[in-house]
Amino acid sequence: MADWKVPGSPEGDALAPGLSANLAEIQRRFGESDDLIVRRLTLGIPSHPEAAVVYLQGAVNEDAIARHIIQPLTLDAAVLAGEAIADPLTGADPLQRHLVSIADSQKATRWSELLKFMPMGSAVLLIDGIAEALLLRVRRDLDRAISEPESASVVRGPREGFIEHLQSNIALVRRRIRTSDLRVRSLLVGERTQTRVAMLYLHGVAEEGIVQEVHRRLSAIKIDGVLESGYIEEQIQDHPYSIFPTVRHNERVDIVLGNILEGRVAILTDGTPFALIVPATFPSLLQVSEDYYERWPIGTFARWVRYGATTISLTLTAFYVAIISFNQELVPIGLLLRLVGNRTGLPFPALVEALALEAAFEVLREAGLRLPRPIGQAVSIVGVLVLGEAAVRAGVVGPIMIIVVAASALSSFAIPDYSLVNSFRIARIGVIILAGTFGLFGLMWGVLFVVTHMISLRSFGVPYMSPLAPTSGRALMRDGLGRMLWPSVGHRPFRVTQDRKRQETGQ
């Protein structure tokens, strides 16, 4: 508990020495809330000082309070009286040292401390005649079982995903990276939610400047509440107005571990299984853990497929719209005749047709996501098969346009990072409009615009497109566009780490 950052207390919020006064004040501060429990007790020592344990029901483990706080204070104290505990009591220190068997406890003398830690699951021990309290952490943790994350499944690899409980998530990391160099720095974010956030990194491997910058940005967050790591992501990212993510999020433990080992910083947030990883670069967003679990040729091929799919996702529909609308000369005559034949009698220009299908696809996707899974699947099937078939039969859209839009959509799902999928969805619509307005020139302009924008991005000082641009041929070969054999991948991504060598080559 002592690790949490406590903001400066306002003047005049010191605890009073009288128990009654303190209890009245605490009732006042919590507005007579029904879940505020005050358990008055008499300490089992000769001077019989009155005391009270105060806590918020639901936030604490009441069994732990009974066993480790109330029982020792009332019964065990009698045994120790006159030996270890001075009588009369002059402070809470002897009780903390000799009676209370709660590991995480600290003294507090200010109301601001009490009000901060009680909602987090601390019980407060107030003693009559002493102007200090003991904060005893007896939080009730609502864990769930560790399971495979639904948002990122693998064929080969561990099935562990983070859960909503921060300490469990830190334990998942600690269990796998067994070195004293793994550092955890915690702080509280959110004026009202007081959400615990932890930075995890490898000391000596992560770039110290990046670690400091992450801590600075986290400390500077001013927000009412943090319900998910997305709240934090938006406040620490470098380019808030860009559609491209410069902070990676993932709920797979192995991906977070891999990134920590590469020298990146992981940010875990209490209440969400999604960890944030910084710095995030575009090539790193196209990598998945299986790239490293499969043999290197397979991993390399999979990466090429993803780069190709990303390109197709951005340009295929736009390219089709451009050649149908303006640049028919690019199509070999046989194919052109087929394309023209399929479009005969269609009422809409290719641009409108493409945008309508893209819109229909987006609606289906949203509907499929928000509905319960069995119904969502049914909606998707109805949408794709029934509506698509009916639209073609009705002569509203061409079959090739459906193929093209579907291929673009499928390609976008080959992008492993969901935020990046969304970014390319938005970019794709822009490029389609440009291609439908200016033909291939518009498509080229759009692609150059997107590429230039991506190149101008940075994530915590690291160029977003590195090692593509700035180009590092070695990094690209070893663990960029492809992945070489492990001894060759013996270097961490430069610009991210201060210790580039993972291991001696060949080990």
Next chain:
Amino acid sequence: MLAVVNKLSILTTYAPIVTAVPATRDAWVSAWLAALLSALIALISYSLLLRFPGQTIFVIARQVLGPSPGRLFNVALSGLLLYFAGNAIRAFAEVFVTAMVPDTPVVTLNVMMAALALLGALGGIAVLTRLSEMVGPIMILSFLVIVGLTSPQIHVERLLPVFEYGPEPMVLQAVTPIAVFGEVGWTVFLVMPYLREPRQAKKAILAATAISGFMVSLGAALLIATMGPHLIDRELFPTLTIARAVELAEFLTRIEWIVASLWMGSMQVKIALLLYGAIGALRDALGQHKGWPIPVAVSVAAVAWAELGFEGPKDVMASFDPATALPLALLLVVVMPGLLLLVSLVRGKRLSPSGKAANHG
């Protein structure tokens, strides 16, 4: 790579600007000559910047000439760069309207290219360098692939005899490309202040010159060997014509769009560099180092010049005429840095170890 990409922007327009004299056949040799002279020109900028490590030309101008003359120098520099940016924007638009998108108004292409270049310019040198690192290798590789694809139509004998008209026309032919190749000096001006090892810039100048010289020379040789010098004289954009003739397996055809795409990328870098310089010079002159008004104003001015400064393609091609292009190009890449170098030598000005301009004379 920034200098290479900047110079490769000449690939599409190289042929038309060197066919004004009879020795078209020797254009591939002229490319080397132009590249060599441009490397020498770039060394002037290099020598000046070595005296003021870490300083941009805008700051150097004020340090060497004094505050007010330095600001005037920067205004003039900004105007000159705007002129070249406008020329480049219009040349780009004319090539596209003539060869690729005849129904699109020139003004649309002017605005779109200026917007694309502004996006790059706002990112600064780091972004332009990274963009070049991405575009450059793709350009070089694609160009070599196109060379390979056109190989069945290459007739090396069309390059012979070499020096049929003697060295003089060949030297004359190299004059106009110097205006474009010489921009490596301008690139050095912008990049060198940010290099950790400024002395490495000399190697970069020579490497960029060698690569771009080879590429442009190869491009010229390819054009001549494929079409012959006489046909090139009659074609406005022979590079696109050759690309149009490529056909692979009766499926991959009309690859001039690939050439156009690559050229578009290199033109973006080239125009962005010019806009970046014009914006930087004007910002320094006006003491406004942040904000949108100056970048937007500079871009609008470049588009206005591109739109109003030319009546048609002939005007654009005339701007490549040595009589017009060379004096202004030399003013930018030789006279202005040369003047600063000379004055700094005469007045003994150089950057002191403390980082302030000091008089060591």
